[in-house]
Amino acid sequence: MIRLSHVSRIYHLGGTEVRALDDVSLDVENGEYLAITGPSGSGKSTLMNLLGCLDRPDQGTYELDGQDVSTLSPDELATVRGRKLGFVFQSFNLLPRVPAVEQVELPLLYQRVPDSRARALEALRAVGLGDRVDHRPNELSGGQQQRVAIARAIVSEPSFILADEPTGNLASGQKDEVMHLLEEMNRARGITLVVVTHEPEIAGRAHRVVALRDGCVVQDARAEAAR
């Protein structure tokens, strides 16, 4: 589970202090499906970067599955990312010119996991791309690219998928497809799903919605359906 306690992230821009996150406390239970919303500049991405162990808080602590990760070194954070976290980005963030199967295999290679190729192929089949394994990003549609990214996010069987505006660059038909796939990972595999979005329709699908404004949590609502 995720436990943020009084976390602040402060940027210094030419003398002025920007509190991108200001004393945020947030618990996320395993298997939850959470949306983070808020206007542009409210700190959503900053929060995601912290949750994703790409960044460290300036104040407060962050416990991930009981381990305090706010004091880990960059390399220790990298290991945590590889084992426990899967990322899905707005701009897909696939490697150029690399076939889908190798994109998906990548997290396993850095963890030196055996059978990496077989597991990558399996993950691609799980996102419905079993017939596109050798396609490169420029040979795939936006929706397909995002599915490759989802396959990459789940291949190491993480506890969490962190998706920052996963549908932001997709045509409306593909949005639903990608969200559906992410939700399936949450439902069928029990992976905790955190989606950042500014689109109310997307946020409305989640079981719990956390709203940010100026770096503070202004709303934390659970949908009745989730109960």
Added chain:
Amino acid sequence: MSALQTLRVSLAALTANALRTALTTLGIVIGVGAVIALISIGNGAQVTVQRQIQSLGTNLIFITPGATNTGGVRGGIGSAQTLTIQDAQAIGDPTQVQGISAVVPEILTGAQLVGTGRNAFTRLVGTTAEYAQAYDASLAEGSFFTDQEVQSRSTVAVLGATVAQEVFGSADPVGQQMLIFVPAARTSLHVRVLGVLRSKGGTGIANVDDQVLMPISSLSQYLSRQRAANGEQLVNLVAVQAQRASLVPQVQQGITSLLDARHQVATPDFTVVSQQDVSAAYESVTRNLTIVLGFIAGISLLVGGIGIMNIMLVSVVERTREIGIRKAVGARTRDILSQFLTESLVVSLAGGIVGVAVGIFASRLIDGKSLNGQPLHTVVSGGSVLLAVGVSVAIGLFFGMYPATRAARLDPIQALRYE
């Protein structure tokens, strides 16, 4: 990530920019090729010079008049520069210096030779019959003069291969008459040619093909005015052959003490050097030449290394986002570091290997070509190949380290956001 995977990723990145990679590699190829080729010229010179010195004979010691220390004050007043036939005889006395197998006094002077209508200017050497033994001189035809002929002051001569060709052309010189004119003594002498020496092919310092030999006694009697104050015949050189290589230092020492005692001057008025000394002196000269050549070539290798660094820096910037992605999915600092280092190593090692081939090819091309009339000889040593490949790998590591470190230290968030 395993080393093999890292190598695969690096090769993929390098082939994605094939032309750029090829040009960067070319810089190393040229550098390594230049190192190999230029060092092979230096090595060749070294081998040639050493071979020439060795071809003179074995275990030789040379005594020349005049002090080694050219900057110092020479002798005392009244001590004429003296190295005489009598000195040579004293050295040859086994009760004086032990371990000597031959003593060869030599009078050297320039001489004009007139054969069958042709003439040549060459070096005239007055010596003894032991010359042939000491200098490993064998005869292409005819015979060397004997002790008998030396004692009887015979007017005979033995020609070096080049001189024989110059004075007699295609005609057989053996038994022919020849006139020797020595400008320094303003006299001339008719001699009969006894034999022609086999060519040793030496050039420069050890050219024994371009000379004429005659008994030292005859030269002294008829063609030399080089006399010491007491009337003894002066010689320009005494070559002494030690019985064994291990005896050389001891013989050298014995000769020095003997001549010191005989000459009775404050500072020695003679110099004793062994063949090894000469060898060592030229060795250090040619080694320095090799080092200088290698250094010059090394500069182009350095430029090649800077080329690698330049392209790697560009590559790191271009692939910032890729680095961010790799870090996001779990790549550690050393994964990124080794990926970029592998790339620069692959370039430098490939350049090194191709460069060795190019360098060996170039040195083959140069081998035997003449430079200012002197034949260039090249020797590619295993050492220079190892050095060049080793240095190119070191260059790959050195110049790859900074860009790779920059890549590895990138902040993943910044890198992911990079457009």
